[in-house]
Amino acid sequence: MELSILGKKLSTHFSACLHLIKPLENTYQSLLLAMSSCDLCGSSCQHYRQLCDHCYHDLPLFNQDIIQGDLLNWPSINKDLPKVVFDQLICLAPHCAPFDGWLHQFKYLSRFELAQLFAHLLADKLNELLMAGYMEKPQLMIAVPLHISRLQHRGYNQAHLIATKLAQRLATKYALKYEPQLVTRSKATVTQVGKTGRQRRKNLQAAFTVNNTKSLPDHVMLIDDVVTTGATASEISTLLKRHGVKHVTLVTLTLAMRR
């Protein structure tokens, strides 16, 4: 009896503390934003930690409304990606400035803090598409994996870094689970750079493994930094669909179109 009274009192005090902590947290976040400078122009930031509102509005983002939130609805993109197995493609922007520079710095100059900005931009876009009804809520999120030898050489998987930050923003709100080990790259393939779509598909055959004996959910969201021919995402989508997945949404920061 005494314990339950004590429990109730502690719970009341805890709730009161939370009410005090929340405004402090908001102030802290505002201070962090005010102290941050835009990666492109050096001005102070408002919504994004590394990007001011002026530069945000100047980004060359895809207009998702005219394609109902799916770049596969865009005829020229559909023509460029004729044999993809994933069902929906969401990319923030074409692979041009400033995204190409950011991704180069992220992948090759160890600017890992950019993962936070990429995830924030993607989370805002996904929220927008979900609210507009252009996208169904996925139940599971995975990142395109690297083979262990590539991971040891590079030291990190850029898709995983973005997915981790994205999960922090979306997981609770949408009951979305991030499972980084669900799909692994079991075959060390040679680099895809410079290969045609057909060569890429051949190179990737049986390159991935699903590490799960339980049934997978209907809708899986696959994260990568950039999509070029869609061969890697298609190979993973084929594998996921063999394990019962019905819908795969590929989400990347940029789309590197060949034409």
Ligand SMILES: [Zn+2]
């Ligand atoms: Zn700026």
